[in-house]
Amino acid sequence: MRLTCPLCGPRDRREFYYYGAADYLDRPAADAAPEAWDAYLHLRDNIAGPVRDLWYHDQGCGSWLVVDRDTVSHEMLSVRAVAEDRA
Amino acid sequence: MASLIETPPCGDLLPVIVTGAQLVELRPGPVLSIAPFHGQAAAVAAILAEAGLDWPAPGTSGVGGSLACLWAGRGTAFVLGPLPEPLAARLAGHAALTDQSDAWAAMQLRGPAAEAVLARLVSLDLRIAAFPEGAVARAPLNHMAALVRRSGADRFDLWVFRSMAQTAVHELKAAMTSVAARG
Numbered sequence: 001m002r003l004t005c006p007l008c009g010p011r012d013r014r015e016f017y018y019y020g021a022a023d024y025l026d027r028p029a030a031d032a033a034p035e036a037w038d039a040y041l042h043l044r045d046n047i048a049g050p051v052r053d054l055w056y057h058d059q060g061c062g063s064w065l066v067v068d069r070d071t072v073s074h075e076m077l078s079v080r081a082v083a084e085d086r087a
Numbered sequence: 088m089a090s091l092i093e094t095p096p097c098g099d100l101l102p103v104i105v106t107g108a109q110l111v112e113l114r115p116g117p118v119l120s121i122a123p124f125h126g127q128a129a130a131v132a133a134i135l136a137e138a139g140l141d142w143p144a145p146g147t148s149g150v151g152g153s154l155a156c157l158w159a160g161r162g163t164a165f166v167l168g169p170l171p172e173p174l175a176a177r178l179a180g181h182a183a184l185t186d187q188s189d190a191w192a193a194m195q196l197r198g199p200a201a202e203a204v205l206a207r208l209v210s211l212d213l214r215i216a217a218f219p220e221g222a223v224a225r226a227p228l229n230h231m232a233a234l235v236r237r238s239g240a241d242r243f244d245l246w247v248f249r250s251m252a253q254t255a256v257h258e259l260k261a262a263m264t265s266v267a268a269r270g
Contacts, residue, residue: 007145007161008225012210015227059227061145062160083161 001074006081007061015059020044022052022066025082048072054082096192096252103260105267107200110259113193113244119166119175120159120185127181128162134178138170148223148236158223159234191234192252196259197242200266205243207262209235213243229258 001013021044028036049072055065068077103110123131132142139151143158154168205213208229223236234246247255
């Protein structure tokens, strides 16, 4: 499996740390209801097909990455830097 | 006052010399990490330009006078050499500055077999057509986080965290001797 880092180019999967679902990017406001925090921390769908992940290029440039990936075919659909999405 | 002795990270582990490749320690001197604050990249580049340095594009490095500037990761560059104090003071308002002079072990692998040796430890295309002189990559050296820079046609500068110096020398020595043994 290879991910194409926007800065470093195609790299082996072992250079990256898998953080979890990209839901972690949508942090609720500090005063949000407990249900929102519960959903943010614990509730995930277990999808067969395209999913959106958060990865970190820890052995490379240190980019946080939003990765679209297919859990059925293992295809890497897209890799984008969080910093560029939010620029 | 006590007389303090500076100990190089690789100490007496280097040099390692085999047929076709030598590994020697580099002493890059002052290493200043510069990470521009959000929206401050242009201001930082303008200050560095006064020192004759370009802000490095990802995967590149440049030289200006007695200074060098290496891309070192997302939004990060290392300036090697003594950046004039007034410029460093002005940078402080626009970027996070960290003195990393003692944080890294820097080595140079050189010789006609250098590419073949590094091919055993770094899973990148390091041939000169794909990784020309001045090119920089953050990539693992076997399992160690490292910075690799091609500093010449037959040489690479390898940076690892200082605490990894002994392991890095061990890994490189093993690769060097096994490449040399193949003749």
